[in-house]
Amino acid sequence: MATEAKKQNGFVETIKTIVYALLIAGVFRTLFFQPFWIPSGSMKDTLLIGDFLFxxxxxxxYSYASCPSIRMPRFGIDIDAEDICGFLKGDNDRIWGGEPDRGDVVVFRHPVTGLDYIKRLIALPGETVQMKAGVLHIDGKPVKLEDDGVFEEVAGPQGPQRLSPRCENGPVGIGGSCVKSRQIETLPGGVSHGILNIGPQRSDNTGVFTVPAGHYFFMGDNRDNSVDSRVPRAARGVGFVPYENLIGRADRIMFSSAGRSMFFFWTWRGDRFFKAVN
Incomplete structure (x- = not known):
């Protein structure tokens, strides 16, 4: 009897430990740092598919979007941040709110789907944005651009979704060299970052977007391969992102996997450990 009671107590203590660990992890993820694994190539070459960051x-x-969404389709789990903290939604405000800076790489909640996206903050409330012949214009003025060679990668399936990169020199066979033109773009205020171009396309020329109050305009650094604020929500794009939908800023890559899983340590990229996100 004593042995059986001891086993039951041990089982209860194990359950308690797991519950406490989950609670602590949940609080940490909600208040401080949220892990994020880059699933697509829309932010190349600043962020690569398989980069893992906090x-x-x-x-x-903090806002309702700060609550974590827990999506595990394999186990039938789909808990959205709005399910937990939806009572905070609607005023487009934040607790202890801080204003984002132009050029920040930001994770935000998609205004329609609720999925987490990561893009670069391009324009602030009240500003106008337009693309002309592939050149970004803010408040009617073109940003500074400097040619910076090419970005080169191996053509072939990448990441768990097995996405194949688009190439300026395409079509390229699997294992071939996939090349994109690279430029350094300098935003108003002085933030400089790399952007990639594949070739002329519809998103290189747009109408004028006027960013509403309390909203922001985001774009991917891989300009010709990014669904972002240039595409209205009605057309399954991002549109303008409300202030309350911001989740946090990406500051540093912890490690990066070039394989199908971040747990395949033999595929980790040796040059991306603790790399700053600029």
């Missing part, structure tokens, strides 16, 4: 959630304060 998002600083303290930078912009």
């Amino acid at each position: 998002v600083n959630k303290m930078t912009y304060g």
Whole structure:
């Protein structure tokens, strides 16, 4: 009897330990840092498919979007941030709110789907944005651009979704060299970052977007392969992103996997450990 009672107590203690660990992890993820694994190539070459980073959630304060979404389709689990903290939604405000800076690489909640996206903040409330012949214009003025060679990668399936990169020199067979033109773009305020171009396409020329109050305009650094604020929500794009939908700022890559899983350590990229996100 004593042995059986001891086993039961041990089982209860194990369950308690697991519950406490989950609670602590949940609080940590909600208040401080949220892990994020880059699933697509829309932010190349700043972020590559398979980069694993932590998002600083303290930078912009907290809103309903700060609550974590837990999606595990394999186990039938789909808990959305709005299911937990939806009572905070609707005023487009934040607790201990901080304003984002132009040029920040930000994780935000998609205004329609609720999925987490990561893009670069391009324009602030009240500003106008337009693309002309592939050149970004803010408030009617073109940003500074400098040619910076090419970005080169191996053509072939990448990441768990097995996405194949688009190439400026395409079509390219699997294992071939996939090349994109690279430029350095300098935004108003002085933030400089790399952007990639594949070739002329519809998104290189747009109408004028006027960013509403309390909203922001985001774009991917891989300009010709990014669904972002240039595409209205009605057309399954991102549109303008409300302030309350910001989750946090991406500051540093912890490690990066070139394989199908971040657990395949033999595929980790040796040059991306603790790399700053600029």
